[in-house]
Structure formats: C-alpha cells, structure tokens
Amino acid sequence: MRKAINLTIAIAALGAALIMPSASASAATPSRTTVAHTAYVDCDEYWATTVVKVRTGPSTGYTAIGQLGKHNTVDWVGENSSGSWTKVRLLQKSTYGLPKSTVGWVSSAYLAYISPCYTSIDV
Template sequence: MSIQRITFGASLAAITLLSTLAASAAPGIATGAVNVRTGPGTGYAKVGTLAKNEVVDVKQCQGSWCFVDRDAGTDGWVSKNYLAAYEGGGGGGGSTDIPFNFGMSVGPGGPSFSFGIGEAPPPPPPPAPPVPAKACFFKGNNFTGAQFCVAVGNDDPHLPGGWNDTISSIRLQGGAQVTVCKNNWYAGACTTYSADKPSLGGYNNAISSYQVF
C-alpha cells in the first residue's frame, strides 16, 4: 500500500473521529422540550426529556444530534435543533445554534485537524496586491510637481527636452532601482538609487539618461 493511500486513510479516520468528538464542553440551553435518547437518532430509546430553558453542557455532536451532560436527569443525546448557545444570566436562552467548527490543513508534516466548540474565527483578509515595481521622476523636491513613471526594464538614453536636466526627486516602488546619468547615453557621472530620493543633491536638475531595473 502506498504512503499516499496510508496518509489518506489516516486522514479519513481522523476526520471521522474528530467530527464526532468536541475538544471541550460548551454551555447550551434547550429552546423547547425535547426527548433525551441513548443514541444520536430517533431510533434510540428515550431516557428522559429536557425542559425548555434547561441548561446543559454539550459534550459532543454527531450530525444533527448532540450529547448533553445534565445537572438533573439522565445524560443523553438530543436533537441539535432544540439547543442554543447559553451565555448565562437569567432565564431564557439565546436564539443561535450551538456553534461547532471543524478545520483541516495539510502541511509538510502531513494533515492536521482542529475541532472545537465556539465560533469559527473569521477568515483572514485577502493579501494586498503586490506593489508594481517602478520608478517615478518628479520635477520638484519631495515628490512634487510634474511627474512620470516607468516600470522595471525601461530606460531612456536621451531624456526629451521637457525633462532633460529638470528632475529633482525620484520615488521607487516594489523593489525597483534606478541608475541615473548626467549625460546622454548613460555617460558622464552616474549613480544608482535603491530607495526614495526626495532630493538629489549633485544630480538635482542634472539627469539626462536613466535605466530602471
């Protein structure tokens, strides 16, 4: 038998076991009179009756039936449809069902399972979309004034007249880097920036070509 089949079989067995056993008891309250039975179904013998508003400890659930621990009377199985979460204080119960949650995750060490009584945690928010890698050039210091942006992989060996020797700050996003040069065709003095530059010092209004990578 392959390791995959063994793992799958073990996973099914664990799911079956965990789907019938809760990790801990949860307080519940009967929303109406309901029969207590020896097993999870109407085919099992009746051993008592929960009264409306009777508080119990819910020990485990199987399908639509839950096993309850009673302070008075015989313990047994009752229909989950007649149970609600109990938050204490005064008579009367809540209007929500007993909350059960079940989860499974598969990692390098194999499948892992969780099963408990309580509200399931909300799903994590979707990851933020990645920031596109690009460089933005501004005519003013501190990223002000007219601007243009280019993606990684772009270059310009000869900035047009409107931008030649007019760049005063550069903003980099998504891990982009830029090499700027004082002359056309990447000649003369050059420097490389890997972080935002709100002012360019000796390169202020002196850039004639660039490469973004």
C-alpha cells in the first residue's frame, strides 16, 4: 500500500518549521543562471614573429577569423600531425582586435617560443 507523504518537522529552537510537501504536490522547476568564471592555467607562451592570420583550421583552406600583430602573445593548445600548424589561445587582445582567449590556428612558421607562463582564461 502506498501512503502519501505529508511530513512536518518543527524546529522549536529556531522558532521555525520545515514543511515537506505531500507526494501529490508538484515540484517546482529549478531556474538556471549562467555565471562567468576565470580559471588560471599554466601555458607555453609564444609570440607572432610577424603579422599572421588566425584561422578556423590547420591550413590556408580554412577561414581567417582575424590577425595577430607582431609580438602578440599566444598559448600553445595543440598542433596538427606534421607540426606545421599550431592551435593557439590568445593571451591578450590582438593588435587587430581579436579578443583575449580566442582559439584558432596559426602557421607554426610564424611563431616563436618565449617561455612557460601562468595566465587567466574565461571559462
């Protein structure tokens, strides 16, 4: 036999009561809030040796989404199998307006390793 649950717990010390709804009561739909966070990560810092296009994939056949200026800094994210293209995350807003944390592909020929680093990214 199923019994409907209707439970009341009085908390005298606090002067309050906690009331559990009966099983037949409808549950409220929870609301969701999106919150921006900043994470701090280790990175390998590179810079562009000249003005270079940032692309959506590892070849000139992919769309250019913007440009890095000479000495704009990026974090190494990955590379294609031959190592000729590097997937990067911008460590600063680029000279040409790409926002910090933009991820894209750059020809490895136009990047120079600077040092290990510690940076913040928006997640």
